[in-house]
Amino acid sequence: MAPSKTSQPTQSNAVLSLWKAYNENTSTRLKSVDAFLVFLMLSGIAQFLYCILVTNYPFNAFLAGFASCVGQFVLTASLRAQVNPQNRSEFKEVSPERAFADFALGSIVLHFFVYNFLG
Amino acid sequence: MRSFLACLLPLLAIGNVYASALTLQSPRFTISASDATQLRSEPLSTTKKPSALTLGAKDVLKVTFQVVEEEGKGVQPHQTFLRFYDEVSGEEGIQPVRVTAGGKAKFELNMAKPPASLPPTTASDPLKVELIIGSFVHSPLKMDLFDLFLPASQPAPQHPDEPSFHVRSEIHHTFQPDPKLPPKFISAVFAALVLAPWVVLLGLWGFISPSVPHLLSPSILPFIATLGAFEGLLFWYWVDLKLGQVLLYGAILSIPTLIAGNQALSTMGKWRAGRK
Numbered sequence: 001m002a003p004s005k006t007s008q009p010t011q012s013n014a015v016l017s018l019w020k021a022y023n024e025n026t027s028t029r030l031k032s033v034d035a036f037l038v039f040l041m042l043s044g045i046a047q048f049l050y051c052i053l054v055t056n057y058p059f060n061a062f063l064a065g066f067a068s069c070v071g072q073f074v075l076t077a078s079l080r081a082q083v084n085p086q087n088r089s090e091f092k093e094v095s096p097e098r099a100f101a102d103f104a105l106g107s108i109v110l111h112f113f114v115y116n117f118l119g
Numbered sequence: 120m121r122s123f124l125a126c127l128l129p130l131l132a133i134g135n136v137y138a139s140a141l142t143l144q145s146p147r148f149t150i151s152a153s154d155a156t157q158l159r160s161e162p163l164s165t166t167k168k169p170s171a172l173t174l175g176a177k178d179v180l181k182v183t184f185q186v187v188e189e190e191g192k193g194v195q196p197h198q199t200f201l202r203f204y205d206e207v208s209g210e211e212g213i214q215p216v217r218v219t220a221g222g223k224a225k226f227e228l229n230m231a232k233p234p235a236s237l238p239p240t241t242a243s244d245p246l247k248v249e250l251i252i253g254s255f256v257h258s259p260l261k262m263d264l265f266d267l268f269l270p271a272s273q274p275a276p277q278h279p280d281e282p283s284f285h286v287r288s289e290i291h292h293t294f295q296p297d298p299k300l301p302p303k304f305i306s307a308v309f310a311a312l313v314l315a316p317w318v319v320l321l322g323l324w325g326f327i328s329p330s331v332p333h334l335l336s337p338s339i340l341p342f343i344a345t346l347g348a349f350e351g352l353l354f355w356y357w358v359d360l361k362l363g364q365v366l367l368y369g370a371i372l373s374i375p376t377l378i379a380g381n382q383a384l385s386t387m388g389k390w391r392a393g394r395k
Contacts, residue, residue: 028329035323042316050309057298096391097384104380108349112369115357
């Protein structure tokens with residue numbers, strides 16, 4: 001297992017340097033958005049585990065909860081992509097304010113459907 | 120009325136003249152087996168019926184006669200039928216008989232290929248066979264020929280829709296058992312698991328501590344407040360409201376939200392442009 005010996009430290013080095021670069025180069029706004037994304041992912045995973053392992057009995061509730069996590073994740077990810085200053089060249093005509101307005105509108109529509117499903 | 124009777128009387132007189140009776144000459148029946156051996160052959164009498172005839176499953180019955188007027192001249196009547204009548208069940212079958220111009224008639228009943236008009240038969244009761252002759256110019260003739268035992272017919276095939284004409288057995292619905300909630304303990308564990316990400320989120324936010332310096336500024340706060348009001352409205356929808364109500368209130372609430380959002384975001388844009 002010679003390669004693993006050499007690759008193990010380089011891998012952890014790579015992860016460490018990635019983490020370091022993320023911590024140093026990312027604005028606090030984007031970090032808080034990332035924290036929200038992590039939160040959505042974790043709670044979606046928890047609900048999905050419950051559905052698989054225990055029961056899907058109030059199936060509409062599961063659908064609503066899981067769909068709200070997935071939908072909110074998608075909306076937030078697109079918000080993050082659009083407000084990231086490094087992506088400015090990609091979204092020239094989309095200002096961060098416009099992106100936030102889209103995010104707010106999309107979230108309200110999503111929540112309307114989710115509450116509809118919740119029963 | 121008088122003129123009508125005056126018309127009718129000569130007609131009646133003509134009818135009386137022509138209503139001469141028909142008779143049968145040398146009526147005879149023959150029963151033969153399928154290999155043409157003769158089993159029974161007797162002349163038929165107009166007054167006395169012979170003993171009942173019995174046909175096997177493949178036997179052939181032949182009836183021959185000549186229709187004649189009283190003077191002995193052969194006549195072709197307009198209608199000649201044999202009627203097979205079951206007195207017990209009341210079923211009957213009419214079979215036309217072909218009569219030649221000279222009045223001769225030959226009827227054949229082959230039990231290997233029975234005609235469809237035969238009534239259903241049982242082994243116990245015979246069919247009464249009658250000859251019916253109708254003519255425009257003679258008085259009608261109806262005579263009993265003989266009693267006939269036929270092999271019992273097969274039971275009628277059941278129509279595919281037959282069961283739908285009877286009372287059916289009562290339908291008992293079976294329902295799935297009610298789904299059960301898992302035990303309290305498992306529910307509590309998973310509730311904690313689902314709530315755990317909130318701790319992660321708050322912890323991460325606390326660690327990052329994003330600054331929101333303008334949150335309470337008069338241009339931003341109304342937008343945040345109306346967004347919160349929207350979420351509150353949707354929560355209220357879940358708890359109590361009907362769809363029509365929530366659409367109405369949402370439409371009303373959307374107007375101040377649009378105004379506030381427009382103002383807040385344009386202010387933000389100005390700040391951003393100024394900072395650059």
